[in-house]
Amino acid sequence: DAKTTQPPSMDCAEGRAANLPCNHSTISGNEYVYWYRQIHSQGPQYIIHGLKNNETNEMASLIITEDRKSSTLILPHATLRDTAVYYCIVRVARPSPGNTGKLIFGQGTTLQVKP
Amino acid sequence: DVKVTQSSRYLVKRTGEKVFLECVQDMDHENMFWYRQDPGLGLRLIYFSYDVKMKEKGDIPEGYSVSREKKERFSLILESASTNQTSMYLCASSLAGGWDEQFFGPGTRLTVL
Numbered sequence: 001d002a003k004t005t006q007p008p009s010m011d012c013a014e015g016r017a018a019n020l021p022c023n024h025s026t027i028s029g030n031e032y033v034y035w036y037r038q039i040h041s042q043g044p045q046y047i048i049h050g051l052k053n054n055e056t057n058e059m060a061s062l063i064i065t066e067d068r069k070s071s072t073l074i075l076p077h078a079t080l081r082d083t084a085v086y087y088c089i090v091r092v093a094r095p096s097p098g099n100t101g102k103l104i105f106g107q108g109t110t111l112q113v114k115p
Numbered sequence: 116d117v118k119v120t121q122s123s124r125y126l127v128k129r130t131g132e133k134v135f136l137e138c139v140q141d142m143d144h145e146n147m148f149w150y151r152q153d154p155g156l157g158l159r160l161i162y163f164s165y166d167v168k169m170k171e172k173g174d175i176p177e178g179y180s181v182s183r184e185k186k187e188r189f190s191l192i193l194e195s196a197s198t199n200q201t202s203m204y205l206c207a208s209s210l211a212g213g214w215d216e217q218f219f220g221p222g223t224r225l226t227v228l
Contacts (some may be wrong), residue, residue, distance in 0.1 A: 033218075041222075043220050043221050103158070105150075
């Protein structure tokens with residue numbers, strides 16, 4: 001079972017920031033928050049991940065609450081090409097027997113960027 | 116540019132046929148994964164491999180087998196295809212340890228008639 005809860009869909013105006021929320025209230029201390037997205041007819045694409053500090057890269061920013069029970073992915077200036085399904089995933093950072101890096105994808109949030 | 120390639124984008128097979136889906140990565144990754152994606156069910160892990168000739172069952176291995184004879188290639192085999200195996204199949208790879216990002220291929224849309 002996915003350990004995260006996301007809204008099924010969101011709209012965002014082109015050029016504006018897109019803020020995608022994710023709840024992960026049962027996250028464990030050794031679990032990271034990962035974000036992937038999937039553009040129609042393509043394989044998923046890694047965006048960003050973090051443990052407890054906020055993270056930023058060339059694609060997005062990840063804000064994790066202090067209690068780590070929720071997070072927000074921020075696309076600072078959304079474009080039409082950012083229209084995709086966004087997946088929030090929690091998983092351990094180090095593998096253990098029977099848990100070698102598998103990603104559990106839930107239903108995700110369908111982000112529609114509108115002109 | 117790093118790449119995961121899959122042998123076909125679209126495939127149509129008949130019930131009972133043996134089906135091979137091939138995945139090749141050029142990143143020298145140790146881990147490779149096979150997922151299927153169905154509407155309303157998200158991605159589900161079928162099998163994964165963390166080394167040549169090593170494999171582990173994922174969440175839905177029934178009706179599938181895999182082969183990893185070379186580091187760069189991971190094959191998914193449907194021994195006797197059935198209509199409920201109609202799906203999008205996605206291959207991914209990652210560095211050893213599994214905590215690095217997974218790189219996905221473009222997917223193979225398989226239809227079993």
